[in-house]
Amino acid sequence: MTGATIWLTGLPSAGKTTLAHELAGRLRGEGHRVEVLDGDEIREFLSAGLGFSRADRHTNVQRIGFVAELLASNGVKALVPVIAPYTESREAVRKRHQSEGTAYLEVHVATPVEVCSERDVKGLYAKQAAGEISGLTGVDDPYEAPESPDLRLESHTQTVQESAAALHTLLTERGLA
Numbered sequence: 001m002t003g004a005t006i007w008l009t010g011l012p013s014a015g016k017t018t019l020a021h022e023l024a025g026r027l028r029g030e031g032h033r034v035e036v037l038d039g040d041e042i043r044e045f046l047s048a049g050l051g052f053s054r055a056d057r058h059t060n061v062q063r064i065g066f067v068a069e070l071l072a073s074n075g076v077k078a079l080v081p082v083i084a085p086y087t088e089s090r091e092a093v094r095k096r097h098q099s100e101g102t103a104y105l106e107v108h109v110a111t112p113v114e115v116c117s118e119r120d121v122k123g124l125y126a127k128q129a130a131g132e133i134s135g136l137t138g139v140d141d142p143y144e145a146p147e148s149p150d151l152r153l154e155s156h157t158q159t160v161q162e163s164a165a166a167l168h169t170l171l172t173e174r175g176l177a
């Protein structure tokens with residue numbers, strides 16, 4: 001089976017994790033080997049000790065990109081629901097894949113910040129508003145939206161199933177599913 005990295009970039013609560021797991025279920029059901037490299041889990045182990053400065057986020061994204069490429073080059077669909085706020089970091093990951101000849105797809109989960117802060121799955125937007133944290137992506141920290149992603153999902157106007165179906169269609173079109 002052809003491996004690939006599918007990077008889901010977007011704001012906190014945009015729907016990255018939900019979509020990655022929904023797509024993972026579909027792909028596993030079809031017999032694909034799949035790993036989800038979840039940002040929170042990675043930060044507990046592979047990126048333990050890193051914070052949310054620009055430099056730390058860049059390091060985090062490069063580490064995840066490295067592991068994703070290893071998995072993808074061995075036939076795994078590596079699904080990566082990680083914010084990756086900086087274009088430069090994402091482009092470095094894309095280049096690593098290109099130079100190894102490994103498929104890489106960038107998906108922008110483009111949920112507006114107003115919707116994300118309403119969802120506030122982990123209570124981060126409320127904490128930022130209360131002054132308990134700062135440097136929250138999309139609020140008081142940068143998010144550089146991809147200019148030409150392979151797919152842009154409007155998760156606020158679609159169900160999870162509709163968004164996952166659009167993702168699956170993209171993989172099929174690219175000969176990856």
Ligand SMILES: Nc1ncnc2c1ncn2[C@@H]1O[C@H](COP(=O)(O)OS(=O)(=O)O)[C@@H](OP(=O)(O)O)[C@H]1O
Pocket residue numbers: 011012013016017039040043052056057058060061081082083084085122124134135136137141
């Ligand atoms: N200040 C700040 N900004 C953004 N996110 C924060 C912050 N503090 C904690 N968190 C939580 O950490 C998750 C983001 O980690 P990532 O590894 O995806 O981020 S990054 O790519 O390194 O920027 C992110 O997970 P998701 O909500 O799933 O996106 C947050 O839950």
Ligand SMILES: Nc1ncnc2c1ncn2[C@@H]1O[C@H](COP(=O)(O)OP(=O)(O)O)[C@@H](O)[C@H]1O
Pocket residue numbers: 010011012013014015016017018019081119121154155156158159160161163
């Ligand atoms: N089309 C959609 N795609 C993804 N998530 C959606 C969608 N519509 C509503 N949601 C909801 O939005 C929330 C997104 O949370 P999560 O996936 O943890 O976001 P993130 O990983 O980007 O921080 C979930 O509660 C999910 O059920």
